[in-house]
Amino acid sequence: xxxxxxxxxxxxxxxxxxxxxxxxxxxxxxxxxxxxxxxxxxxxxxxxxxxxxxxxxxxxxxxxxxxxxxxxxxxxxxxxxxxxxxxxxxxxxxxxxxxxxxxxxxxxxxxxxxxxxxxxxxxxxxxxxxxxxxxxxxxxxxxxxxxxxxxxxxxxxxxxxxxxxxxxxxxxxxxxxxxxxxxxxxxxxxxxxxxx
Amino acid sequence: xxxxxxxxxxxxxxxxxxxxxxxxxxxxxxxxxxxxxxxxxxxxxxxxxxxxxxxxxxxxxxxxxxxxxxxxxxxxxxxxxxxxxxxxxxxxxxxxxxxxxxxxxxxxxxxxxxxxxxxxxxxxxxxxxxxxxxxxxxxxxxxxxxxxxxxxxxxxxxxxxxxxxxxxxxxxxxxxxxxxxxxxxxxxxxxxxxxxxxxxxxxxxxxxxxxxxxxxxxxxxxxxxxxxxxxxxxxxxxxxxxx
Numbered sequence: 001x002x003x004x005x006x007x008x009x010x011x012x013x014x015x016x017x018x019x020x021x022x023x024x025x026x027x028x029x030x031x032x033x034x035x036x037x038x039x040x041x042x043x044x045x046x047x048x049x050x051x052x053x054x055x056x057x058x059x060x061x062x063x064x065x066x067x068x069x070x071x072x073x074x075x076x077x078x079x080x081x082x083x084x085x086x087x088x089x090x091x092x093x094x095x096x097x098x099x100x101x102x103x104x105x106x107x108x109x110x111x112x113x114x115x116x117x118x119x120x121x122x123x124x125x126x127x128x129x130x131x132x133x134x135x136x137x138x139x140x141x142x143x144x145x146x147x148x149x150x151x152x153x154x155x156x157x158x159x160x161x162x163x164x165x166x167x168x169x170x171x172x173x174x175x176x177x178x179x180x181x182x183x184x185x186x187x188x189x190x191x192x193x194x195x196x
Numbered sequence: 197x198x199x200x201x202x203x204x205x206x207x208x209x210x211x212x213x214x215x216x217x218x219x220x221x222x223x224x225x226x227x228x229x230x231x232x233x234x235x236x237x238x239x240x241x242x243x244x245x246x247x248x249x250x251x252x253x254x255x256x257x258x259x260x261x262x263x264x265x266x267x268x269x270x271x272x273x274x275x276x277x278x279x280x281x282x283x284x285x286x287x288x289x290x291x292x293x294x295x296x297x298x299x300x301x302x303x304x305x306x307x308x309x310x311x312x313x314x315x316x317x318x319x320x321x322x323x324x325x326x327x328x329x330x331x332x333x334x335x336x337x338x339x340x341x342x343x344x345x346x347x348x349x350x351x352x353x354x355x356x357x358x359x360x361x362x363x364x365x366x367x368x369x370x371x372x373x374x375x376x377x378x379x380x381x382x383x384x385x386x387x388x389x390x391x392x393x394x395x396x397x398x399x400x401x402x403x404x405x406x407x408x409x410x411x412x413x414x415x416x417x418x419x420x421x422x423x424x425x426x427x428x429x430x431x432x433x434x435x436x437x438x439x
Contacts, residue, residue, distance in 0.1 A: 016367070020268050027261055035256040037248045049256055056264050064367035070341060071245070078248040079338065123249070130250040148214040149247055155209060156216055170209065177208030180243045 008073035015063035023060050030074060031056075034081050041085035041150045051088060055081050086152035133183035141176035144169055202226075202233055211240035224334040228344065237337075333412070333434040340364060340431040343394065347412055347436065353405030358386075360414070362394040363431060371419050375426050376402055376436075377411040382425040387417070409436050 008029065014022035034055050039048035058080060066076060134142060147153045147161065159169045203226050209215050210223045227234050328350055335343040345360035358374060366372070366389060374385030386398040400406060414432040421427065 020265070023268060024261070024265060027264060031261070032253055032255050033248070035260075036251045036254045039254050040251040045254075048254075049260055052256055052260060053264055053267065057267065060268065061369065062367055065364050065370070067364060075245045079245070082248065083338070126246070127249050130246055134250050145212075148209070148212045149244070152213060154214050154216045158214070170205075173212065173214060174205060174208050177211070177240055177243060180247075181239055184243055184246060 009066075009068045012059075012063050012066045012068075012073055015060055016066075020060075023056065026059070026073075027056055030077055033074060034077055037078050037081045038085045041082065042089060047088065048085075051081065051085050054084055058084070082149075090152065130184060133180055136183065137176050137179060141172045141179075144172040145176045148173060202230065204233065204236055207233065207237045208240050211237060211244050221334060224337065227337070228332060228334070241337075331434060331436060333414075333432040336429065336431050336433075339416070339429045343431055345414065345432045347400070347434075349406050349436070353407030356400035356402075356406045357397060358400055358412075358414070359397045360390065360395065360432065363390045363396075364394065365390060365392060366416060369419055370416050370428075372396075372431065373415050373417040373421075373426070373428070374398065374400060375413045375415065376400070376406070376409040377413060378409045382413075383409070384424070385412075387419075406436065411435055 008026070011022045011026045011029075015026065031052060035048055035052045038051040038055075039045060042048055042051065055077065059077065066073070071079070134145075137145070143162070144158055147158045153161065155166060155169050155173070158164075158173075159166045162169065203223055206215060206219060206223050210220060213220075215223065227237065328348060331347045331349070333345040333347065335341070335345070340363050342362040343360065343364070344362060345358060347356060347358050349356045360372075363372065371387045371389055373387045376383040376385055383402060385400050385402070388396050388398045390396045400412075402409065412434060413426060413430050415426040415430045416428040417423070417426070418428075
């Protein structure tokens with residue numbers, strides 16, 4: 001049985017040696033995830049496309065710095081994407097306003113890629129678990145969490161945007177993260193085990 | 197914050213990157229010496245890592261892959277061997293550091309005990325018997341999750357050394373770059389790479405006393421880059437002044 005995480009690591013190792021076909025395969029595997037995260041953060045398809053390109057170029061250039069013992073490749077990719085997308089928004093000074101930042105503002109699509117079809121059952125289950133966990137949070141906690149996660153806002157900035165006290169915002173984010181940690185414990189463990 | 201107190205309440209927001217700069221610095225400083233809080237932080241970072249999966253799926257246009265692959269043809273492939281024609285070998289460049297750094301280390305080690313090293317780990321400036329200072333640096337938990345480093349500065353500020361540990365190995369096209377910062381202006385310091393353990397020492401020289409600079413930073417920069425100020429991700433940093 002294929003181990004997608006191990007395959008990803010092998011691709012990164014080949015990229016570090018200069019094999020561009022490995023980048024092509026990595027793109028096929030992860031372009032939707034990268035694009036989805038970028039789009040969720042910037043809210044604009046054209047900008048999300050540029051970010052997706054930037055991320056794969058960065059990954060090509062930094063393939064030699066990847067450490068498989070620290071994170072899965074997909075985790076590494078999404079972390080780079082999130083930080084790059086938030087950086088772009090900060091540079092443009094155009095972070096989405098609080099009303100457009102949420103966990104459900106992009107519509108799901110059908111899958112076309114054979115890699116994604118192969119991995120889609122497991123991934124879909126994980127996705128459903130995480131979405132279900134988030135949906136269990138009170139709306140105000142979801143909102144504060146979305147502003148921090150998608151917008152890269154600090155406590156203080158979220159407090160100003162939501163016109164809530166700083167203490168209230170801190171509490172909402174802290175409670176949200178504690179509840180998600182509890183609800184997603186087995187998802188995280190499964191994610192970690194797959195990277196081993 | 198009470199010295200030695202844990203910072204559990206700040207960790208969820210730290211994992212999200214939602215703390216303001218002062219609180220983030222406080223957390224980073226505490227984490228450097230607190231295993232319990234590092235473990236707790238790891239559990240929240242694991243949550244942040246899976247959150248992207250909650251984003252509804254969307255697809256880029258098929259033409260985007262062609263753009264990427266066309267772009268790749270114009271990019272140079274990662275070099276298997278690092279080329280630095282204008283510089284002597286790294287070991288040779290760093291060799292003089294060992295005289296100074298070793299002296300400092302010997303003095304500090306013989307004059308201090310475990311408690312003093314804990315003080316350094318807590319990012320307090322430790323001043324040795326001859327006025328030498330050892331300053332622990334903060335690491336960027338994303339770029340160098342286990343990275344650590346400290347700066348040794350002689351009493352008059354004329355000589356200094358940087359010792360780093362557990363920094364990630366870099367692509368051959370990249371290197372670590374030291375910067376000395378004063379009044380928002382950056383002075384380029386030594387560049388270095390690390391071995392498989394992430395360890396390296398480098399001597400720091402400057403036209404003026406090192407104590408006249410307010411901060412030090414270590415960033416990741418292209419080997420052939422010559423920007424006058426940092427452009428890459430910061431992995432280590434800290435204040436050179438007494439705190």
